[in-house]
Structures are given as C-alpha cells and as structure tokens.
Amino acid sequence: MKAIVTVLGKDRKGIIAEVCLLLASYDNNILDISQTVMQDFFTMTMLVDTSDCTVSFDELSCSLNKKGEAMGLNIRIQREDLFSAMHRI
Amino acid sequence: MLNHSDIISTIEMIDRQHLDVRTITMGINLLDCAGENIDKVADKIYDKICKKAQNLVKTGQDIETEFGIPIVNKRISVTPISLVGAVCDADRFVPLAVALDKAADACGVNFIGGFSALVHGGLTISDCKLISSIPEALAATNLVCSSVNVGSTRSGIDMDAVKMMGEVIKKTADLSDMGCAKLVVFANAVEDNPFMAGAFHGVGQHESQINVGVSGPGVVYSAIKNHPELPFDELAETIKKTAFKITRVGQMVAMEAAKRLDMPLGIVDLSLAPTPAKGDSVARILEAMGLETCGTHGTTAALAILNDAVKKGGSFASSHVGGLSGAFIPVSEDEGMIAAANKGTLTLDKLEAMTCVCSVGLDMIAVPDDTPASTISAIIADEAAIGMINNKTTAVRIIPAKNAKCGDMIDFGGLLGTAPVMPVHKESSEVFINRGGRIPAPIHSLKN
Numbered sequence: 001m002k003a004i005v006t007v008l009g010k011d012r013k014g015i016i017a018e019v020c021l022l023l024a025s026y027d028n029n030i031l032d033i034s035q036t037v038m039q040d041f042f043t044m045t046m047l048v049d050t051s052d053c054t055v056s057f058d059e060l061s062c063s064l065n066k067k068g069e070a071m072g073l074n075i076r077i078q079r080e081d082l083f084s085a086m087h088r089i
Numbered sequence: 090m091l092n093h094s095d096i097i098s099t100i101e102m103i104d105r106q107h108l109d110v111r112t113i114t115m116g117i118n119l120l121d122c123a124g125e126n127i128d129k130v131a132d133k134i135y136d137k138i139c140k141k142a143q144n145l146v147k148t149g150q151d152i153e154t155e156f157g158i159p160i161v162n163k164r165i166s167v168t169p170i171s172l173v174g175a176v177c178d179a180d181r182f183v184p185l186a187v188a189l190d191k192a193a194d195a196c197g198v199n200f201i202g203g204f205s206a207l208v209h210g211g212l213t214i215s216d217c218k219l220i221s222s223i224p225e226a227l228a229a230t231n232l233v234c235s236s237v238n239v240g241s242t243r244s245g246i247d248m249d250a251v252k253m254m255g256e257v258i259k260k261t262a263d264l265s266d267m268g269c270a271k272l273v274v275f276a277n278a279v280e281d282n283p284f285m286a287g288a289f290h291g292v293g294q295h296e297s298q299i300n301v302g303v304s305g306p307g308v309v310y311s312a313i314k315n316h317p318e319l320p321f322d323e324l325a326e327t328i329k330k331t332a333f334k335i336t337r338v339g340q341m342v343a344m345e346a347a348k349r350l351d352m353p354l355g356i357v358d359l360s361l362a363p364t365p366a367k368g369d370s371v372a373r374i375l376e377a378m379g380l381e382t383c384g385t386h387g388t389t390a391a392l393a394i395l396n397d398a399v400k401k402g403g404s405f406a407s408s409h410v411g412g413l414s415g416a417f418i419p420v421s422e423d424e425g426m427i428a429a430a431n432k433g434t435l436t437l438d439k440l441e442a443m444t445c446v447c448s449v450g451l452d453m454i455a456v457p458d459d460t461p462a463s464t465i466s467a468i469i470a471d472e473a474a475i476g477m478i479n480n481k482t483t484a485v486r487i488i489p490a491k492n493a494k495c496g497d498m499i500d501f502g503g504l505l506g507t508a509p510v511m512p513v514h515k516e517s518s519e520v521f522i523n524r525g526g527r528i529p530a531p532i533h534s535l536k537n
Contacts, residue, residue, distance in 0.1 A: 004091070006097070006100055035093075043093075043097055045093050057155055061154060076157055079156050081156070081341060082156045082158060083095065085340070085341040086095070087091060087099075088091075
C-alpha cells in the first residue's frame, strides 16, 4: 500500500533524517520526497510504500505522531488514495 | 508523485477548514421483522440491527485512521416503523422505538432514524399509531429520530396529518427537551437520506446499504472568501471545483466502507452540512459572496448559486448521487445563521424563502413556547406547499422552547448547537388548519 507522510512545522536540523530513520526501522520504502521551507515554516511530503511494514498501519501512524510531538512538528501518514481521489480525475 | 502543494492543500482543508465526512449511514431493511406480537418484533429488530451494524463504528474508525479524514457520525437508518409494525397487536409503537434505541446504543452509533411514517396520500391505521406514539417514543429514547412525510408532488398534502403533526410537535416538546430536535416533517421525503433526523431506509432500497453524507462549508468558504472581484460565473466555477474535491473524498470513503462492510454502496449525499464551529458555516459563505449579513436582500439568490454549483461539482465526483444533496440551512447548527438570527436580519419568513432554492427547509428553529399547534401546522403546510409545487424535498424541524420567549437562547448541545427563539406571526391560522382533508396534487404543466 502506498501512503503519504506529511511533516509540517518550524524548520530545524535533522527532520528528514529522523523521519526516514523511523520509517526505515519498520521496513518502509521511501519512493519520493518533496519539501519546501517558507520563512521558517517547513513542509515535507513523502510517498512511502508500506507493503513490507513490520507493524500495523495504526501503529506506524501512532509512532509518527509521537515522533512529531517529540520534535515539535506535525507528522502524519495517510493512504495515498485520499489525495489521488481529490486531485486526479 | 502527487503535487506537493495539492497534498498540503488537502491537509489544510482537514486541519483548518473543517473538511470531514459528516456521516456513514447504514440503511437496514426491517420488513422481515414484522409480526403480531410487538415484543417479539422488538426482539427481532434489536437482533437484526446488532447483527448488521456490529462492525459499522469500528469500520468508520479504521477508515478515519488510514485516510486521516474525520468521519464525524456513524448512523443507522431503518425501514419506516409504521410499515414494520403494521400487523402488530398493539395500539402504540413505543416498544419498537425502545428496541431501536437499545440496538443503536449496542452498536455505538450516534443516531438511528426510521421511527417514521409516509402519509402523503393518506393515513393508515398503522400510521396513526406511529404518529400518536412519537412524543412518548422520543421522550423514552436518546438516539431515535423520527420523521413523517405529509405531502408529495404527486399526491398533494394530507392536511389531517399536517394538523396532527402540529399537535405532536407541541406534545413532544412538553415531554422532552430534545425530542423536537429529533423529529422532522417532510414533503417529498427521499428513501436514501443519510442525514438525521430525517433518515429512513425506503422500501425501494437494498436489504442493507451504505449511504454517505459529505460536508465542507468551511472549504467552500475558504475558496471564495478572498475573491470579492469574481463575477458570478467564475464564482460558481470555483464552488463547483471545490464541491468536486469534497465529494470525491465522500465517494472514496463510501466505496471503502461498503467494501469493508460487504454491502452495496447506496448513495453519496452532496449536502453542505454546517456545524456550530466557527469557519464551518453556510451563512458565512453567503456573506463571503458579498452580503453584509445572511438574511438581507440577495440571500436567496446567493443560496441558489451555492446550491446549484455544489450539485454540479458534486455530481461529477460521485457515481451514485442521492439523498438530499444541496446546502442545509439549520439555524442552530450554523454559527453564521445563529449570528444573523440574533441580529434580527434572518427571520422565519426569509428562511422560508431560502428553502425554495436549497435542500430541505426550516431546520432547527426554536419558536416561543406559546406558539399554537395550529401555527406550527401552518408553518408545516407552507413548507410542504413549497416542496409540492417545486417538486423538491422540504421539511420542518421546529422546536417550541419551554418557558422561553423571543430572543432567548436555547442550547441543544454538540452538533445540534444553539438557537435563538425566533418570533412567529401572532395572527391565527386555526380555521385554515381545521379544514382537514387533502390539498390536491398540483398540475404538472403550465409552469409559472
């Protein structure tokens, strides 16, 4: 299953590294990354293949949320279908 | 990969603009629960609902987690109980309402709709039993919603039923504080409506099915709020595009829920349903179009543009559009409507005019305690006439507020919101309502 990870919040060092480490630790494959920084506001979107993920989607989602809280960022994962439905015909 | 800014715009819609799926409603046929002994019928109703809907809430929550889109309500609609209870050896159907309530509670849903009767062409014995049971049924239950269809374009309006409903609403208000918020009187009611309080599972539907109601006034508001310069055709185009995106989410959730619950997808209802939260208001959309306050001159035109554009955008996004599909204008459930009514700009008469061009009708309106039953019946008759003549669904959900006078605020709590008590005309409609009989169905040609 493909999912989108979004990271929003104040820019700091090591955001991408920490999120990638967490995803890799559960055997997820990152397919694409896009990021922007406007003034100090950081936004990143990642396309992730969760087919081999070693934990449930719910657990992965909770881990990312907790990581976000610890880093002072908003991190979430959602199935890619939501965005495809809205933005592609 | 998807466009980065598209992804971020979706996140903003969810986080800041209240984008959600308002309800997943499971429709369940209860005709096979019919029988003579009312207690046995009640048991069958409870068992069937619990069996069919046991995974509804969990499935909704799973979809919320995986897609990251809030699904605010999980609900059940059932076959109109006047049909299910028709052969029961009882004078009143309150035990069947209690069975619905217990089943809804056991399944963990927010509401269950279908304590209903369809009397647009006339009243059966069973319809009379159901209607006379409504006040007690709504007082004895927490989650049961009731509706009565008193008119249709093809049948006319049953004015005996209209008279009865004025009295039933008064009695319901006497017996419980919240009862009238769960009671709707319709003309041209639809069989697949997922929204409460008017949802029921029509006899023309599947054994069980999934209906979904989308939402998103906040998203539409955000799309147009900073564009006072747009001419109307471009304004309508912006609303259409936004409604398309909102409805695609509803369609996706509906398909996913139907697949996981192993039942057919019924319909997606395109209605823009507001909430009392700031930034989730239909009234504020109308104001963003350039009106100082909702209810002023131009409001009906603005609502007509909104409603039509929502339908056009939404119908392209969904494979099965149904239900009510338009813009709701429930006063207590819409922060902007509440403000406009408090200011005195939005009146009952203007709301009635607005219901000519939007989905449903006079919704969640509090009126003074001393409003006569005949006046409430006359309000119902006016709305039903608009529905009948214009071939559209109209409804009245009106709450005589206990010990309250005009201007007092009534708090219903949660999504039902807060309503200011609105004045009604003092002049009597009693002689008109006492005539009884049926208003004939209108002619279908010579339209003007």
